[in-house]
Amino acid sequence: MTDDATDDVTDDAHERALPGLPAPAPLGTSALPEGTYDGAVVLVTGGGTGLGKAIAAEFARLGADLVIASRKEDRLKAARDELAGLGGRVTAVPCDIRDPERVTEVFDAARQAYGLPGVLVNNAAANFPVPAEDMSPNAWRSVVDITLTGTFLMTREFARRHLAAGSPGSVINIGASYAWTGGPGFAHSAAAKAGVQSLVESLAVEWAPYGIQVNGLVPGLMPHQDMTADIRGNLDRAAPARGHEPDGPRRELDARQPALRVGAPRELGWAATFLASPYARFITGHTLVVDGANWQRRGLVSPEVVTVREQMGRGPFGE
Numbered sequence: 001m002t003d004d005a006t007d008d009v010t011d012d013a014h015e016r017a018l019p020g021l022p023a024p025a026p027l028g029t030s031a032l033p034e035g036t037y038d039g040a041v042v043l044v045t046g047g048g049t050g051l052g053k054a055i056a057a058e059f060a061r062l063g064a065d066l067v068i069a070s071r072k073e074d075r076l077k078a079a080r081d082e083l084a085g086l087g088g089r090v091t092a093v094p095c096d097i098r099d100p101e102r103v104t105e106v107f108d109a110a111r112q113a114y115g116l117p118g119v120l121v122n123n124a125a126a127n128f129p130v131p132a133e134d135m136s137p138n139a140w141r142s143v144v145d146i147t148l149t150g151t152f153l154m155t156r157e158f159a160r161r162h163l164a165a166g167s168p169g170s171v172i173n174i175g176a177s178y179a180w181t182g183g184p185g186f187a188h189s190a191a192a193k194a195g196v197q198s199l200v201e202s203l204a205v206e207w208a209p210y211g212i213q214v215n216g217l218v219p220g221l222m223p224h225q226d227m228t229a230d231i232r233g234n235l236d237r238a239a240p241a242r243g244h245e246p247d248g249p250r251r252e253l254d255a256r257q258p259a260l261r262v263g264a265p266r267e268l269g270w271a272a273t274f275l276a277s278p279y280a281r282f283i284t285g286h287t288l289v290v291d292g293a294n295w296q297r298r299g300l301v302s303p304e305v306v307t308v309r310e311q312m313g314r315g316p317f318g319e
């Protein structure tokens, strides 16, 4: 397993004599005791790519049996083989989380393979940048259905099964900080993530009496090789590469973060393994933000306004 983010502070930071936040611990290490998840079953939606795969990897290193679920079978299988190399057992189940019947099948497959998952990571989501005035009803529906409705359906099925069995469980919803700030250019995703955030707060209270924890986990900018072409293209436009190695660390992205570096996917994985661990049993209804304080960033004087259309290189509406 690789982890795509830089371990180094940037050239820019060195030029400015600013260290930024320290680099994370090496990939393959963990703060939790070895075997913390021995015998545990962890279900990660969207576990075949990007941050979901990085989260799954950290649970696997600590002994968990994994179930990864998403739509595209080829990517799931490739991830399954990669994750299996970390030691634990891995099952890949194709599933569109918008479909309640498919959701039921994922839990049936998990139960058959290893037993009822004790941890559910709702990581799958959909997103693409688009000015709101250009967004079709179907584009809105697609993002909201996957991100919000899919998360709800997975969580409901998880809770139903635990309530029936009388067993405890832990749900982690992967969010985004524009749930709180709004997300110009991502109105659909920001609205959906605000809904996901609200689910954390409602369901933590509703299900604490039954022993089910529900927490949120919000990544900052964590680039990875699986990022969609849409998002990668707009990132490139927002922070054009200046001749650094094309697949290496993106220093022009680092320089735009208060931490002077982007996040490494494993940093999100470590946070997830903590939140679902025996060391976080009294934490529920909480959202942990792993973003180097980027979402609180404000300037003394705001930068000049650039419309979303301009940021995306689009001409005037309707032309």
Ligand SMILES: CCCCCCCCCCC/C=C/C(=O)SCCNC(=O)CCNC(=O)[C@H](O)C(C)(C)COP(=O)(O)OP(=O)(O)OC[C@H]1O[C@@H](n2cnc3c(N)ncnc32)[C@H](O)[C@@H]1OP(=O)(O)O
Binding pocket: 125, 126, 127, 128, 129, 130, 135, 136, 137, 138, 139, 140, 142, 143, 176, 184, 185, 189, 228, 230, 231, 234, 235, 238, 308, 311, 312
């Ligand atoms: C402005 C500055 C930008 C700076 C960049 C910063 C980037 C930081 C972002 C960090 C936050 C990240 C949060 C994330 O959630 S990342 C996760 C992203 N991953 C995914 O989205 C993976 C899954 N995505 C998909 O499968 C697809 O993208 C899709 C969401 C479209 C879902 O597929 P589905 O099969 O359901 O949908 P369709 O292909 O049938 O399309 C449905 C409608 O949506 C319209 N559409 C699709 N893409 C676009 C687009 N790029 N722009 C506008 N509209 C789009 C499509 O046309 C369909 O509508 P119509 O039927 O009306 O045509």
Ligand SMILES: NC(=O)C1=CN([C@@H]2O[C@H](COP(=O)(O)OP(=O)(O)OC[C@H]3O[C@@H](n4cnc5c(N)ncnc54)[C@H](OP(=O)(O)O)[C@@H]3O)[C@@H](O)[C@H]2O)C=CC1
Binding pocket: 045, 046, 047, 048, 049, 050, 051, 052, 069, 070, 071, 072, 073, 075, 095, 096, 097, 098, 122, 123, 124, 125, 126, 127, 146, 150, 174, 175, 176, 177, 218, 219, 220, 221, 222, 223, 224, 226, 227, 228
């Ligand atoms: N990367 C970042 O910097 C940030 C990411 N996030 C959040 O982190 C999470 C992971 O994002 P990231 O890894 O970057 O993105 P990816 O595009 O790599 O992951 C999205 C995953 O969701 C799965 N998925 C999409 N639609 C469905 C569906 N209908 N049913 C089942 N699975 C589906 C995809 O698999 P498939 O196509 O096979 O279905 C894919 O594995 C998301 O919740 C995202 O909002 C938040 C802020 C920043």
